[in-house]
Amino acid sequence: EAGVVQSPRYKIIEKKQPVAFWCNPISGHNTLYWYRQNLGQGPELLIRYENEEAVDDSQLPKDRFSAERLKGVDSTLKIQPAELGDSAVYLCASSSGQFLETQYFGPGTRLLVL
Amino acid sequence: QKEVEQNSGPLSVPEGAIASLNCTYSDRGSQSFFWYRQYSGKSPELIMSIYSNGDKEDGRFTAQLNKASQYVSLLIRDSQPSDSATYLCAVNVNTNAGKSTFGDGTTLTVKP
Numbered sequence: 142e143a144g145v146v147q148s149p150r151y152k153i154i155e156k157k158q159p160v161a162f163w164c165n166p167i168s169g170h171n172t173l174y175w176y177r178q179n180l181g182q183g184p185e186l187l188i189r190y191e192n193e194e195a196v197d198d199s200q201l202p203k204d205r206f207s208a209e210r211l212k213g214v215d216s217t218l219k220i221q222p223a224e225l226g227d228s229a230v231y232l233c234a235s236s237s238g239q240f241l242e243t244q245y246f247g248p249g250t251r252l253l254v255l
Numbered sequence: 256q257k258e259v260e261q262n263s264g265p266l267s268v269p270e271g272a273i274a275s276l277n278c279t280y281s282d283r284g285s286q287s288f289f290w291y292r293q294y295s296g297k298s299p300e301l302i303m304s305i306y307s308n309g310d311k312e313d314g315r316f317t318a319q320l321n322k323a324s325q326y327v328s329l330l331i332r333d334s335q336p337s338d339s340a341t342y343l344c345a346v347n348v349n350t351n352a353g354k355s356t357f358g359d360g361t362t363l364t365v366k367p
Binding site: 157174176181182183185186189233243244245246247248249 | 258263289297298299300301304317343355356357358359360
């Protein structure tokens with residue numbers, strides 16, 4: 142069974158530029174999470190999807206961040222415009238359904254904003 | 256006060272010793288608890304999950320949960336150098352919206 146796939150693995154951009162991250166969850170997993178992890182800290186939930194519906198986006202900075210999960214499978218997280226403080230690892234995770242279930246993480250996208 | 260707190264470490268133990276990692280949480284409505292291991296530059300991977308008070312053992316790992324005191328711990332017996340990593344505690348709250356909160360992790364070093 143393939144794991145969670147993310148791309149790109151690394152991205153370097155200049156501030157004020159847009160950037161997008163893509164995630165393909167484990168097949169059959171209805172719940173998808175986007176996290177941001179800063180160095181030395183734990184992952185911070187940005188948004189959680191149940192199928193196509195964003196059920197928890199309270200921590201998503203909506204002035205510059207947006208996300209979508211069309212057809213309830215793949216998801217894209219976008220930042221526009223990027224700021225220096227957005228440099229972090231962006232992790233995608235998926236689980237089979239209920240939030241009590243195990244989350245499986247992708248390899249992450251390491252973003253550096255210059 | 257952070258919702259999930261862990262000692263940042265670093266925690267250093269000799270090979271073969273028992274490593275003890277602790278985590279406290281603030282939301283009494285928390286229902287499920289997870290320990291993840293994260294190697295440097297890698298993504299978190301699940302080690303243990305626990306939902307009920309008491310101990311849960313899986314090989315060299317034992318998770319302990321005490322909801323009254325709002326803490327969860329992870330014991331690693333016969334520690335190996337390959338156990339050297341950052342251990343993240345995660346807590347889920349049983350609400351309709353769902354909420355997954357991670358601590359900042361404890362870095363463990365097992366010295367040969």
